[in-house]
Amino acid sequence: MTKVAGDHDEVMTTELVAVVVAVLGNVPHVLTAPETADAPRLPSGPLQSRHPTMQAGLRSWVEQQTGYNLKYVEQLYTFADPARTKTGGRIISVSYLGLTRVGVGQGNWVPWYELFPWEDRRSSTALVDEQIAPALSKWVQGATELAHRQSRRQRCDADFGLGDYPWISALNLQRYELLYEAGLVAESEDDVRVPEVQLGRAMAFDHRRIVATGIARLRAKSQYRPVVFELMPREFTLGQLQAVVEALTGQRAHKQNFRRLIAQQNLVEETGTTSRATGGRPARMYRFRREVLLERHIAGTRLPVTKSR
Amino acid sequence: MTKVAGDHDEVMTTELVAVVVAVLGNVPHVLTAPETADAPRLPSGPLQSRHPTMQAGLRSWVEQQTGYNLKYVEQLYTFADPARTKTGGRIISVSYLGLTRVGVGQGNWVPWYELFPWEDRRSSTALVDEQIAPALSKWVQGATELAHRQSRRQRCDADFGLGDYPWISALNLQRYELLYEAGLVAESEDDVRVPEVQLGRAMAFDHRRIVATGIARLRAKSQYRPVVFELMPREFTLGQLQAVVEALTGQRAHKQNFRRLIAQQNLVEETGTTSRATGGRPARMYRFRREVLLERHIAGTRLPVTKSR
DNA sequence: ATATTAAATGCTCAGATTAAGCATAATGGC
DNA sequence: GCCATTATGCTTAATCTGAGCATTTAATAT
Numbered sequence: 001m002t003k004v005a006g007d008h009d010e011v012m013t014t015e016l017v018a019v020v021v022a023v024l025g026n027v028p029h030v031l032t033a034p035e036t037a038d039a040p041r042l043p044s045g046p047l048q049s050r051h052p053t054m055q056a057g058l059r060s061w062v063e064q065q066t067g068y069n070l071k072y073v074e075q076l077y078t079f080a081d082p083a084r085t086k087t088g089g090r091i092i093s094v095s096y097l098g099l100t101r102v103g104v105g106q107g108n109w110v111p112w113y114e115l116f117p118w119e120d121r122r123s124s125t126a127l128v129d130e131q132i133a134p135a136l137s138k139w140v141q142g143a144t145e146l147a148h149r150q151s152r153r154q155r156c157d158a159d160f161g162l163g164d165y166p167w168i169s170a171l172n173l174q175r176y177e178l179l180y181e182a183g184l185v186a187e188s189e190d191d192v193r194v195p196e197v198q199l200g201r202a203m204a205f206d207h208r209r210i211v212a213t214g215i216a217r218l219r220a221k222s223q224y225r226p227v228v229f230e231l232m233p234r235e236f237t238l239g240q241l242q243a244v245v246e247a248l249t250g251q252r253a254h255k256q257n258f259r260r261l262i263a264q265q266n267l268v269e270e271t272g273t274t275s276r277a278t279g280g281r282p283a284r285m286y287r288f289r290r291e292v293l294l295e296r297h298i299a300g301t302r303l304p305v306t307k308s309r
Numbered sequence: 310m311t312k313v314a315g316d317h318d319e320v321m322t323t324e325l326v327a328v329v330v331a332v333l334g335n336v337p338h339v340l341t342a343p344e345t346a347d348a349p350r351l352p353s354g355p356l357q358s359r360h361p362t363m364q365a366g367l368r369s370w371v372e373q374q375t376g377y378n379l380k381y382v383e384q385l386y387t388f389a390d391p392a393r394t395k396t397g398g399r400i401i402s403v404s405y406l407g408l409t410r411v412g413v414g415q416g417n418w419v420p421w422y423e424l425f426p427w428e429d430r431r432s433s434t435a436l437v438d439e440q441i442a443p444a445l446s447k448w449v450q451g452a453t454e455l456a457h458r459q460s461r462r463q464r465c466d467a468d469f470g471l472g473d474y475p476w477i478s479a480l481n482l483q484r485y486e487l488l489y490e491a492g493l494v495a496e497s498e499d500d501v502r503v504p505e506v507q508l509g510r511a512m513a514f515d516h517r518r519i520v521a522t523g524i525a526r527l528r529a530k531s532q533y534r535p536v537v538f539e540l541m542p543r544e545f546t547l548g549q550l551q552a553v554v555e556a557l558t559g560q561r562a563h564k565q566n567f568r569r570l571i572a573q574q575n576l577v578e579e580t581g582t583t584s585r586a587t588g589g590r591p592a593r594m595y596r597f598r599r600e601v602l603l604e605r606h607i608a609g610t611r612l613p614v615t616k617s618r
Numbered sequence: 619a620t621a622t623t624a625a626a627t628g629c630t631c632a633g634a635t636t637a638a639g640c641a642t643a644a645t646g647g648c
Numbered sequence: 649g650c651c652a653t654t655a656t657g658c659t660t661a662a663t664c665t666g667a668g669c670a671t672t673t674a675a676t677a678t
Contacts, residue, residue, distance in 0.1 A: 012356075014321060014389075014401055047321075047389070047399070054389045078387040078403050080323075080356070080363045090356070092323055092401065094387050154603045239625070257613035257666065259627080264664095280625025281673040294463045304566035304637070548654070566637065568656075573635095589654025590644035613666070 012089045014047040016058040017207070019076065019214030020068060020098040022109065023231050026247045029102075029109035030211050032203075033065045040110050041204040042211070044093075058096045066107030072099040072230040077213050081206050093206075097214045099230035112215065113250070114201045115208055119172050119215070120250045128160055132184070132199070136160070139182040169249040170219040176212040219249055226267055229288040235271050237283035238262060267292055321398045323356040325367040326516070328385065328523030329377060329407040331418065332540050335556045338411075338418035339520050341512075342374045349419050350513040351520070353402075367405050375416030381408040381539040386522050390515050402515075406523045408539035421524065422559070423510045424517055428481050428524070429559045437469055441493070441508070445469070448491040478558040479528040485521040528558055535576055538597040544580050546592035547571060576601055 019042060020031035032040040043065045051057030055073055063069055076095040102109065113120040118127045133156075140152040159174045161167030179185045179199060186202050187209065202208060221227050228245055238259050246252055262268060268286040276282040328351060329340035341349040352374045360366030364382055372378055385404040411418065422429040427436045442465075449461040468483045470476030488494045488508060495511050496518065511517060530536050537554055547568045555561055571577060577595040585591040 012321065012323060014323075047401075049399075054387070075386060077384060078363070090358075092356075092403075094401075151603065154600075158604055237626085254613040254666070254668090255625090256627080256629090256668080260665095261613060276674065278625065280623080280675080281627080283626060291463075294460065295467055304563040304570060546655085563637070563639090564654090565639080565656080565658090569636095585645065587654060588646080589652080590656080592655055 013091050014054075015044055015091050015093045016047055016054060016061055017042050017044040017093050017095045017210055018058055018062045018070075018098055019095060019211055020062060020066075020070065020100060020107075021214065021218060021231070022100050022102045023244050023247050024102050024109060024111075026243050028112045028215075028247050030112060030115075030214070031062075031066055031068065031098075031105075031107040032110050034106055035108060039202055039204045040108070040207070042207045043107065047094075054094055055096065058094075058098075062098065067105035068098075068100060068103070068107065070098040070100055072227070073097070074217075076210070076217055079206060079210070093210070095210045095213065097217055099218075099227065101231060101233065110201075112211075115203065115211060116172065116176065116215070117200050118175070119169070121167065122246055122250060122252055125167075132179070133160065133162060135184055136178075136182055139184075167251070169251055170216055170223070172219065173209075173212045173216040176209065222248060226265075226288070226292060229267075232288065235273070235285045235287050237275055237278060237285060238268075239278055239283055241268075241286070265292075322400050323363075324353055324400050324402045325356055325363060325370055326351050326353040326402050326404045326519055327367055327371045327379075327407055328404060328520055329371060329375075329379065329409060329416075330523065330527060330540070331409050331411045332553050332556050333411050333418060333420075335552050337421045337524075337556050339421060339424075339523070340371075340375055340377065340407075340414075340416040341419050343415055344417060348511055348513045349417070349516070351516045352416065356403075363403055364405065367403075367407075371407065376414035377407075377409060377412070377416065379407040379409055381536070382406070383526075385519070385526055388515060388519070402519070404519045404522065406526055408527075408536065410540060410542065419510075421520075424512065424520060425481065425485065425524070426509050427484070428478075430476065431555055431559060431561055434476075441488070442469065442471060444493055445487075445491055448493075476560070478560055479525055479532070481528065482521045482525040485518065531557060535574075535597070535601060538576075541597065544582070544594045544596050546584055546587060546594060547577075548587050548592055550577075550595075574601075 018031070022029055022031070031043060033043045043062045045057070045061035045065070047054055047057045051060065055075070058073065059070055074097050076097050079093040079095065080090060081093065118132055121128075136156045140149055140156060143149045143152055155174075155178060157163045158165050159171050159178050176185065180187060185199050185208075187206065200208075203211070218227065222245070228241065228248065231244055231248075232241060239255075241262065242253055242255065242258050245258070267289060269289050271285040271287055273285045274282040275285055327340070331338055331340070340352060342352045352371045354366070354370035354374070356363055356366050360369065364384070368379055368382065383406050385406050388402040388404065389399060390402065427441055430437075445465045449458055449465060452458045452461055464483075464487060466472045467474050468480050468487050485494065489496060494508050494517075496515065509517075512520070527536065531554070537550065537557065540553055540557075541550060548564075550571065551562055551564065551567050554567070576598060578598050580594040580596055582594045583591040584594055
């Protein structure tokens, strides 16, 4: 172990891939590299010796290809797609999630829900109810063994919130994988299989899956860390904040309870000003209390700890 | 982008590193490769062309070096330690978390709390209270600027549960990094700095940090996924289950509430038998209901979703 | 001007969840 | 049989959540 590339070791390239998210007009978007040809591609590039760290390399590629200078960046997942093996070597893709606000840049922003239309349930759940659920049922029946059918049914119900199960937004990656398994989405542009029901837009290589991974991380993380604020302007109303959260999760929230949630967590402070741009009664403006990032890391510990016994 | 290794690209090796956890005598342990010399090393090896996937490669190295055949495996994090640059190339380490039970194998099991003694608060919190907290205070005062002192104090308090902050077990990685920054732990065996207070045992390379990452993941994940059961025998008492959970989190739990938590989540079922091996009244034996892995993915969604408006 | 519509904001209430602890039940060791 | 020990059942108060009613304050239509 820890020996240099030898006998059976592979010569390989490490590719850095960015899932950069911003919200535009209440729809989350992902940044893609300037259109070259066919399917959209994420900003990416190989790790090079000039890069002090992988994260630095990623920032550099994103800046070079799109003009964006990222603030918030976190590592997502590392893929070794066997299909992307190059002559004599394999490509390892280390993916990162970046959050920003839309500014000046050369990148093209692709709306999340063009890639994953079933993930936006703010105005309607019709796509799942009327098309996906029936198609999945057909797939469930397609299994020959009873046990397989039961297992498939179970996964469909749990992942897509059918039956008594609730829809859980952060399960989007499982949903994508299930749809892929059921042959309802094409993994990439050159996917040879042709789904009967073509759901959403494909991307180059495995980039669509990587975006799904980023969405999953963001949706899961925003449950216990205040990451939404990286996507907000300096000052905002609670209505705007709620709209962005709803955009990310693809679900509507209860307005009064949402503001109570924000208030009791002490996440924001009033600026003293108001905005009358929102339609009805003017809304108070707030700003994020950056201090909370230091104060609290994780909310609940979900274990009945005790001091006594 | 996506070009083959060229001009400035690096020739590199992808190293697969395993953090394999098992619980022995109510203490979690991590599996290390058969002792070669000095500091303990995690099982690891380069990704090779014979490996169909990285996970397969990892399993193969672990089996080869320790004899263990892992069931539960998940990817942790990818490191590109600049210090581990080899001649002409960099080493990328893709780390994985594996869970198992202790069986026959050649690996040596190192107790977690020899590496991170302050993380075990089941019997006492004296180490933090009496040694670490004062040492950290000294470090806080060591900052010249007021703002720096405040920021350091903030982090210490939040990470180590000082002042009004609660101790959050899953923050162990932040705690490790803080101690490292404060010069209270040595990163690896060949760390040139010599901490005045040497806390815990060092490992080879960056392996101690990788273990900390694994512990963090396990502690965080067990809050919303039933992963503990991978570490349990087929049948167990609720007391044994609680003991393992306490071992992992390093915290004591409230017994009656713990069993209520388990019961109401429908995670286990009675076997019908009892065990009188636990000391007092015989305890009922239970087994994990594997079905729940399909049923429920994540517990709470922590957002006030609504159907109405 | 006045009514209407659209948000924003304040507040209540019932049900569910959680923290703590009292009380009782079975064993083994003495 | 008495005691220490762990298991198990249950209660109570405090807190948290989900839903929804009511009021405020603007823009807009009449």
